Amino acid sequence: MPELIAVLKDVSYKYPRSTDFVLSNVNLEIHKGEFLGLIGPTGAGKSTLCMALNGIVPQFYGGRFFGSVHIGDLDTTEHPISELASLVGQVFEDPEIQLIATSVENEIAFALENLRIPREVISERIPKALSAVRLEGTEQKAPNELSGGQKQRLAIAAAIAVQPDLLIMDEPTSQLDPVGAEEVFATAHELNQELGMTIVMASRAAEEMAEFAHRIVLLSHGEIIALGTPDEIYSQIELLASNNLRPPQVASTFYSIRKTGIAVPKVPVRMKDATPYLGDLANLKPNPSFALPAPPKVTGEPLLSVKDLAHVYPDGTKALYGVSLDIREGEYVLIIGQNGAGKSTLVKHFLNLLQPTEGVVKVGGTDTREMTVSALARRIGYIAQNPDNQIFNDSVRAEIEFALRNLDYSPEVIETRTRESLEAMGLMDVQDRHPLSLPKGDRARVVIGAILAMKPEIIIFDEPTTGQDYLGAQYILNISRDLHKAGKTVIVITHHLYLMPEYADRVIVMGKGTLLLDQDIRSAYHAKDILKSTFLTAPQAVHLSRQMQQLNGNFLPLLTPKEIADYLAPEEGAS
Amino acid sequence: MSEKMPAGEERKVKFLGGAAIDGAPVAYIVVLAAVVVVLAFFPMSVVLASGGSFPMYQGILAIVGWILGPIAGAVSTGIGALIAVFLAPHTAVVPVVSVLGSMVAAFAAGTMVIGDKRKGWWFWVFLYGLVLYLYFIGRALFLNKIGLWTVIAGTFVDWSGILLFALPTRTLFAKWIHGKNWGLVIAGLALGTWSVFGLTHATSAAITYHMFNWPEEVWVMLIPMIPFENLMRVAVGVVIGGGVIAGLRAIGLVRPENSIY
Numbered sequence: 048m049p050e051l052i053a054v055l056k057d058v059s060y061k062y063p064r065s066t067d068f069v070l071s072n073v074n075l076e077i078h079k080g081e082f083l084g085l086i087g088p089t090g091a092g093k094s095t096l097c098m099a100l101n102g103i104v105p106q107f108y109g110g111r112f113f114g115s116v117h118i119g120d121l122d123t124t125e126h127p128i129s130e131l132a133s134l135v136g137q138v139f140e141d142p143e144i145q146l147i148a149t150s151v152e153n154e155i156a157f158a159l160e161n162l163r164i165p166r167e168v169i170s171e172r173i174p175k176a177l178s179a180v181r182l183e184g185t186e187q188k189a190p191n192e193l194s195g196g197q198k199q200r201l202a203i204a205a206a207i208a209v210q211p212d213l214l215i216m217d218e219p220t221s222q223l224d225p226v227g228a229e230e231v232f233a234t235a236h237e238l239n240q241e242l243g244m245t246i247v248m249a250s251r252a253a254e255e256m257a258e259f260a261h262r263i264v265l266l267s268h269g270e271i272i273a274l275g276t277p278d279e280i281y282s283q284i285e286l287l288a289s290n291n292l293r294p295p296q297v298a299s300t301f302y303s304i305r306k307t308g309i310a311v312p313k314v315p316v317r318m319k320d321a322t323p324y325l326g327d328l329a330n331l332k333p334n335p336s337f338a339l340p341a342p343p344k345v346t347g348e349p350l351l352s353v354k355d356l357a358h359v360y361p362d363g364t365k366a367l368y369g370v371s372l373d374i375r376e377g378e379y380v381l382i383i384g385q386n387g388a389g390k391s392t393l394v395k396h397f398l399n400l401l402q403p404t405e406g407v408v409k410v411g412g413t414d415t416r417e418m419t420v421s422a423l424a425r426r427i428g429y430i431a432q433n434p435d436n437q438i439f440n441d442s443v444r445a446e447i448e449f450a451l452r453n454l455d456y457s458p459e460v461i462e463t464r465t466r467e468s469l470e471a472m473g474l475m476d477v478q479d480r481h482p483l484s485l486p487k488g489d490r491a492r493v494v495i496g497a498i499l500a501m502k503p504e505i506i507i508f509d510e511p512t513t514g515q516d517y518l519g520a521q522y523i524l525n526i527s528r529d530l531h532k533a534g535k536t537v538i539v540i541t542h543h544l545y546l547m548p549e550y551a552d553r554v555i556v557m558g559k560g561t562l563l564l565d566q567d568i569r570s571a572y573h574a575k576d577i578l579k580s581t582f583l584t585a586p587q588a589v590h591l592s593r594q595m596q597q598l599n600g601n602f603l604p605l606l607t608p609k610e611i612a613d614y615l616a617p618e619e620g621a622s
Numbered sequence: 623m624s625e626k627m628p629a630g631e632e633r634k635v636k637f638l639g640g641a642a643i644d645g646a647p648v649a650y651i652v653v654l655a656a657v658v659v660v661l662a663f664f665p666m667s668v669v670l671a672s673g674g675s676f677p678m679y680q681g682i683l684a685i686v687g688w689i690l691g692p693i694a695g696a697v698s699t700g701i702g703a704l705i706a707v708f709l710a711p712h713t714a715v716v717p718v719v720s721v722l723g724s725m726v727a728a729f730a731a732g733t734m735v736i737g738d739k740r741k742g743w744w745f746w747v748f749l750y751g752l753v754l755y756l757y758f759i760g761r762a763l764f765l766n767k768i769g770l771w772t773v774i775a776g777t778f779v780d781w782s783g784i785l786l787f788a789l790p791t792r793t794l795f796a797k798w799i800h801g802k803n804w805g806l807v808i809a810g811l812a813l814g815t816w817s818v819f820g821l822t823h824a825t826s827a828a829i830t831y832h833m834f835n836w837p838e839e840v841w842v843m844l845i846p847m848i849p850f851e852n853l854m855r856v857a858v859g860v861v862i863g864g865g866v867i868a869g870l871r872a873i874g875l876v877r878p879e880n881s882i883y
Binding site for chain 2: 056057058059064068071072102105106107108109110111112113114115124125126127128270
């Protein structure tokens with residue numbers, strides 16, 4: 048029987064002034080040395096459960112608490128958080144809010160100093176912690192100089208320097224780019240495998256969780272509704288779907304294939320587990336009625352034109368090197384690339400927020416340098432990663448009217464367009480409410496509504512899916528699709544490649560300030576080496592398709608689980 | 623969220639360990655002290671008697687007492703006012719009086735309790751205020767021969783504050799601040815701030831009058847000014863206090879043991 052490190056018994060919890068229980072009769076044993084994954088839809092209680100493991104719930108928040116949580120022999124309601132902190136470390140979702148010191152080594156030393164660890168011991172632990180997260184040599188650096196992934200690794204280092212028995216990580220990669228996320232998962236895996244640290248991680252990254260976790264807990268409405276190995280949990284596609292969770296794409300691919308009637312012995316949850324089945328699948332007779340959709344042909348003069356664009360920032364950083372591209376009316380374009388690739392720099396030139404050092408950017412045939420930002424704002428709408436940063440009025444209606452008033456539209460036009468935007472975004476009933484009192488998804492609609500009121504031709508979504516759960520990400524992307532169908536030109540910047548095949552037609556791949564690839568989405572996703580050069584990975588369905596192509600040269604380059612299933616589906620009437 | 627009955631035994635929830643003063647986490651004390659320091663930079667009006675101006679933080683001294691309790695509140699405002707003396711001397715006027723007055727205000731506010739715990743503490747604050755008020759007006763009337771009605775009119779803020787503090791209105795304002803009716807919360811903040819600062823003003827004025835001994839002409843000029851300045855403190859208290867209380871209730875942080883909000 049593995050040794051237990053934490054036991055939750057009949058745990059129920061209600062926040063102050065809340066009518067509902069956030070956790071309800073949770074019973075869970077956490078074994079020493081395991082990597083326990085925690086999944087569940089937004090509002091399931093994952094963060095609350097994480098904070099219950101170190102006493103923050105209920106000591107810091109108050110409320111009503113039932114049952115018990117023991118970390119070793121310590122009951123978390125009878126021992127101070129400061130005492131529990133030496134046993135349980137926690138890393139939160141946003142690296143920015145966790146780092147408070149002026150240097151990397153001070154950050155790691157902070158908790159140790161507060162726990163009155165002797166100075167010489169602190170000096171020993173700092174390099175060990177940095178080595179564990181591969182941040183050696185950064186001792187004197189200021190945390191704000193680190194990349195997102197490095198910051199999160201520093202937060203992990205600060206947590207493990209205390210040498211806790213249990214390390215809790217609550218959505219540690221949701222704010223990071225793929226490189227940063229990979230670094231964090233690799234670090235967590237090493238801590239677990241090589242140092243034997245017990246890890247509890249709440250994460251939406253299904254592929255990585257399937258790879259690294261020993262067990263998965265599925266939490267919904269505050270209750271544990273499933274507990275098992277990744278193979279047991281992530282293969283239950285319908286259970287996950289009913290909880291708005293996304294399984295690893297290899298699992299959803301095999302599930303989709305199975306639903307067509309093809310015998311699949313099991314639904315694998317990792318790419319390597321799918322390999323034994325690919326040979327048989329690759330050699331199945333494809334469905335004759337399946338046809339690859341042709342990429343849409345867009346003609347006409349470019350709406351956005353970039354020619355030999357180079358940009359050098361005032362500090363000398365060269366961000367763009369000779370980028371040239373055209374975007375025509377009605378296109379849906381995806382721009383991808385790792386952090387620092389130049390995506391945001393490129394997009395800011397469209398809005399004249401940055402001016403070219405060399406080259407030309409034109410909107411509707413006019414050089415952007417000859418246009419004011421306000422004039423461009425009438426033609427190009429920009430939705431930032433965090434919509435809250437674009438909300439500053441007291442009511443939804445005022446937010447939507449704001450730009451129209453400032454651009455001197457007549458009262459009749461303001462009234463008409465505001466009403467149209469409110470109706471289009473389903474915000475009529477909440478038009479008098481303060482935007483920040485709305486749920487997060489609705490706040491994004493407020494910002495989109497405000498932009499739509501100006502009737503721009505082009506709408507840019509900058510990282511709309513970062514920090515969102517699967518449902519939230521789909522919600523925003525569905526809005527982008529509706530806008531595209533209504534004739535708008537849509538540009539989306541995102542890291543989440545697996546979400547985009549249903550939406551984007553064309554992909555622009557940026558890497559180190561250069562344009563690496565500009566092709567239809569199918570060709571781009573199958574350009575493995577190009578994606579790899581910019582530290583991006585195509586979705587698992589694309590990998591499966593490629594592997595099957597290697598086994599059977601006639602296998603088509605497919606993009607999604609549904610495409611693979613439809614391609615392999617037996618012809619109707621065939622046995 | 624689930625509506626199932628909890629199977630586990632309900633536990634007593636309290637904030638354990640950590641540094642706390644009189645049940646208020648040190649973090650809260652420090653944050654509110656920092657707020658006092660920041661508001662010290664904003665002069666609210668010209669005070670003729672001593673040639674300086676009074677700082678905006680005077681409007682929130684009572685709120686700090688209502689949030690942290692009397693002892694932690696006094697510590698917080700005392701630290702804030704002390705730092706403010708050095709960082710914002712233009713509003714410090716008489717430094718010792720600034721610091722002492724800040725502590726008295728927060729302490730007095732913190733004694734406006736609702737239940738039985740510490741229900742007698744208010745009396746000692748009242749006595750302190752009354753004694754210093756009597757000294758203040760005694761000096762004016764008998765040493766400087768200021769006219770009676772001038773003194774009464776000139777100390778309106780002081781005697782009205784002391785009266786409201788001594789009467790059951792003290793507990794009534796506290797109940798209003800504690801309640802859910804926002805109209806009454808605002809009324810409680812307004813009248814509570816008036817009352818607390820009135821009492822505090824009496825104690826501070828006694829000291830500064832002893833130091834500066836202003837003539838009757840200045841008394842006359844101050845008759846309309848002092849109530850107006852106190853109204854400005856009330857406005858600050860209502861606006862900032864209302865927002866702070868709404869925010870604290872919304873985020874649901876554990877309340878300091880002796881808070882009344």
